[in-house]
Amino acid sequence: MLSVIAVVTVTAATIAIGAWGVRVARTTSDFFVAARAVPPRWNASAISGEYLSAASFLGVAGLVMKFGVDMLWYPVGYAGGYLLLLLFVAAPLRRFGAYTIPDFAEGRLASLPTRQAATTLALLIGWFYLLPQMKGAGVTMSVLVGTPYWVGVVVVGVVVTANVALGGMRGITFVQAFQYWVKVTAISLPAIALLGHWQRDDAPPVMADTPPVFAEATDVRLDDDVAIDVADPVVVVADGTVDGRPVDGDLRLDAGRHDVARGTRLTFPAGAAAPHPVDLPASAGLDWGRPFGPITHQEDHPLFFTYSLILATFLGTMGLPHILVRFYTNPDGRAARQTTVIVLALLGAFYVFPAVYGVLGRLYTPDLLMTGQTDAVVLVLPERVLPGLGGELLGALTAAGAFAAFLSTASGLLVMVAGTLSQDVLGATSVGGFRRATVIGGAVALLLGLAVEPFDINRLVGWAFAIAASSFCPLLVLGIWWRGLSARGALAGLLVGGGASSGAILATMLGMAPDGWPGSLLGQPAAWTVPLAFAVMVLVSRRTPASVPSDVGRTMLTLHTPELLGLSHPARRSSGARG
């Protein structure tokens, strides 16, 4: 019950701070970009608050619990992407004065088709990234309150849409900054308490030479039909349907496969090995804790998978349109750099904690491996491990943090989607147009969110990064550093890179990907689609020098001249959004 109160409190606080922002947001300029007056420390908190999504708050811990140390490439890549953004994009993009990536595409290349391609990709990435937030909300609500999946999706969808429509960006900046601190508190305090408990528990070894066992007698309820693999014969107390037969009372599970029906309760004795689903073979702690451990059961080519993941996350961050929108609110290029470095520090402070839950989850909640609900380990672990009110309070805190994660990331994405929709699709730059676009964007995300229940949170997020890395990353890097980029080259690269990556992902989502190498290449496409996009942009630009904009020299001057020189920085007027 405490968890429900915490979730309601975070949601109410989000609405309240958003409403407070409304009174400040009067002009269109305030609405879109907070009038460019956000100091680096606030801006960095807001960017981090916006960035730490369901994937970071819940997903990383769940993946570590299942697949071990290999999954730590996710947080390293999520943070490392900001270093590459700092190196290649932050200051020049701010100096250019582009509010969105489509603005940059049009301003840099003087080409409307390039802008339209960038607009389409920004909407695709934005909606794609909204889906895992919706999924996270649905799952969290069903774990905490037992509501059906769609309830959480609708709650988060409606709250976020209303808040963005009323507060715009100014309100959202404060909301996002507030939510970074909610999230970092909510992930760190329970983790520290859990580590203290583990110490007092005589620090049982994590990397044991056996698979996870139930530390104490554990009651497991299965919310779905599951086929499990039992390692050693065990006598459980069962209530429900096992192997097609109704059971009520003691049941001996022999070694081997058993089909457990939805709604069945199994009570395992202390010390029993936790059965695993048949598609996730149990692995000893030693294998799990070393590189290329359980991931080899899931991925045919784990080294390729790792490098493709690194490429997608490191290069995808700079191409996330909702993050770049926020860089425009820096006063100048220097502040954009400072903001990015502070973001690196804030994210680093967060990302050391999720792994704690994944590691301790193997010791204290191995039943999540059996039910497949490892994404819930952050929510479940504190109450299960820590006794009494303290455990309940810390459990409520992680629930609040998880909700802050969905609300803030979804808000930031929706601001971007609505801004893009209102400017480029509806052709309205008024506050009313922005509000209409918000409602449309939110409704689409909500409806699609209802359909993605079967997909893993981090998988969905990783795909959004892969599309961004294969389209916007080469556009920005080449556009900022290479005079020779032509409008045709950029357009071709966006279409080929964005098309190849989203096509590969769609094929994988629809279950059309074959086994072996082709399946690996489609399932984690960044390793080949990123170089492909760069190559297409360079080769086509070389062959179409006529479509290199004639004012490229002036553009380079704008991108790279430091403000301290006091040259006028002619803002590009490709749209009226900047008020």
Added chain:
Amino acid sequence: MTTAPELGPGRRVVVTSPRTEAGQRARPVRRRRDELVDQTGVGEVLIRSLIRAQLGLALRVLAVVVVLLGGPPLLFAVFPAAGRVEIGGVGVPWLLLGMAAFPLLVLLGLVYMRQAERHEREFAELVEH
């Protein structure tokens, strides 16, 4: 054409007000700055050298990232023993990816920011002196 008309008696010659030090500096300031804005040959050379310096810096920092963070997966794949080394009872992969990577990223960010700002100051001095 001869130079005689310019030296003729009707020509006014300024002999007072010798150019001060400030005056001497003021003229090149405007000129280099104008050359930058007008994209003359000199201006192009100036801005290109800045871009090259900044890109070189970014690529050098990137090379450090590639070695320190891009290297480990290959190392662990080729020499599995490297992934089993422990420090204080904790595996090196956990220490690297769970802890050390984050301060490393901040450190690289700070180094880059200082250098990039120094390049910009030097560029500004070059233009203004």
